[in-house]
Amino acid sequence: MFVLFVLLPLFASMIITQFFEQKFSKYIALIGAVISLALFPLITKGSFSVNLLSIGSYVVSFATNVLPLNLMLLGIVLIIAPLIILYSFGYMSVRSEQKRFYTEILAFEISMLLFSVSYSFITLFIAWEFLSLTSYLLIGFWNTREIANTAARKAITTVFLGDLCILGVIAILLSTVGSVTFSNVFSFIKTNQSIALLISVLLAIAVFTKSAQFPFSEWLPDAMEGPTPVSAFLHSSTMVKAGVFSILLLFPIFYASNLLGVIFVIALITVLLSTLNALKEKHIKKVIAYSTIQELGLMMLAFSGGAIAAGVYFFFAQSFYKVLLFFSSGVVMESTDKISLDETSGLKVNKVIYITTLFGILALAGFIPFDGFFASIGMSSSFYNNIIVYVVLNIFGIMTSLYSFRWLFLNSKKTTPYAKIKYKSISKSIELSMIISSVLILIASASFFYLIKPVLGGTYSNFTLQTLNPLDVIIETILAVSGLVIAYIAIKKSVSLKSSLLIKLVNNGIIVNTAYMYITKGVYAISEGFSYFEEGLSSLFDSFGRGVVDLGKIIRKVSVGNINNYALVLSVGMILLFLFIFVLKGV
Secondary structure, three states, rough: HHHHHHHHHHHHHHHHOOOOHHHHHHHHHHHHHHHHHHHHHHOEEEEEEEEEEEEEEEEEEEEEEEOHHHHHHHHHHHHHHHHHHHHHHHHHHOOOHHHHHHHHHHOOOOOOOHHEEEEEEHHHHHHHHHHHHHHHHHHOOOOOHHHHHHHHHHHHHHHHHHHHHHHHHHHHHHHHEEEEEEEEEHHHOOOOOOHHHHHHHHHHHHHHHHHHOOOOOHHHHHHHHHOOHHHHHHEEEEEEEHHHHHHOOHHHHHHHHHOOOHHHHHHHHHHHHHHHHHHHOHHHHHHHHHHHHHHHHHHHHHHHOOOHHHHHHHHHHHHHHHHHHHHHHHHHHHHHHEOOOOOOOOOOOHHHHHHHHHHHHHHHHHOOOOOHHHHHHHHHOOOOOHHHHHHHHHHHHHHHHHHHHHHHHHOOOOOOOHHHHHHHHHOOHHHHHHHHHHHHHHHHHHHHHOOHHHHHOOHHHHOOOOOOOOHHHHHHHHHHHHHHHHHHHHHHOOOOOOOOHHHHHHHHHHHHHHHHHHHHHHHHHHHHHHHHHHHHHHHHHHHHHHHHHHHHHHHHHHHHOOOHHHOOOOOOHHHHHHHHHHHHHOO
8 A cells, every 4th residue: 555655646747747738737746645645544554675686695675664653754744745736726827837846846745755664774865865856956946047056056965965975874884784774773783883883973964964954054045946835845844854854763873873962962053053043034935944944953952862752743743834834935925026024014914824824923933822832842841851951942932932923023014005916816725725734733732642652652662741731831931922022122113133243153154155165166176177187188089080080081092093002102111111120130
């Protein structure tokens, strides 16, 4: 059944590409995604493995495994994908672009589904590469825009470093373990800590690149040049989630290597930088992008700090309000034709859009009874025993509420009559997708009390959430309200929120973008050097070829069938040969 489940979206994309006209592509894509979702309850737990290659003691296997943790990620992807496609009905208005767009979206979904059930490094690497490729195509979807092409190249070149690291892990495992299946690797590293440390370092780099952790964060905000449905899919349930989920999939390796402390520090730096960037950013989608980086950092912090249950619930809950906020961003940008928070406006014009957006903002800010509230409580309460981390997390809670309401207030300013008309004429498919997302936020809230224990059975049975108590509720509510009040004073009372010297100093973009610029310049210089070498080598071969052709022309002039000419050439040749021999003997 799982094979059928995976192949349906792929089959739908094949139909779109090969047979149907542009106008039908979106319907075929939605049907494929919905059927896959309908088949989800039929998936059974278990593993599947096939040996792709065996050479002596080396076994390269393609393996999948379905456990409750895998089912959680599968469910997230399968629920979000139809919403993305439904939203795109009203967003992708250019018919000539639709076939390519929906095909790439389905390929993106398939890649993530395969990743969700990976149980060998070969399976993981295949899915990892397809995620990179499809995200490159989607980020650079509008390939007539140079800025989109640049963003796509930046994304794929950043994650390419992680791809190389995974290849290195596979090579190390084949030479030491003789297998790339997770279970065999987990058994081996228990008694080989040096190997565990080596592959953990490589895997950590791969994870950091994929999930946009410091110092690889800046590709993700730049990826906002892609269509809004792509941004929503990328941030809620696909590529960046793959990096974080890898920590869970490969947790025994990181645990055995004692590398979790390093991951914790990197995650903390990532959270700090991304939070400060979200506070000062004016691009409507980049604020939400930095928010995603912050949340990914918090998930990493939870997993590496032992708060596994809290991190898993955060992983689950974040998906639904994040996709909703990107949907809202797309509506604002489409209605106002602006991307800066200084210029966007009018969110209150369409009540459906505004109310659903408010659900997303309240969830992000941590207001009860939304899923973000329970995620925040789960995170902070898991660090009761570390007062410093506990306080830092609560400070981040206030800052998150602050930039959330800053984003809402700036988008809710009075707008132009033209923008009002566009707000009121928003496609019903967009409104419906946002309503469904809002409902999912409340469902995710209720799941706080029922999801974690069955999902974390087995290996993670010792990791449970703290019991919800009134003090937690009061503290989280105070933090969320504090951010709201500060944002109201700052925005409504015209108090400036310009970036401070501190934000400028720690802004991740200054470090990473500058480094990226020099690296790309170096790569271009090397490629130009190879180009000159290639041109010189090509010119040399061309010269040699022309010389042979010219010699042939001369020989043709001599070879005219005249016996006297042949006799003359033979005589001259023999004379030269005798002279050469005579000179050699004289020497």
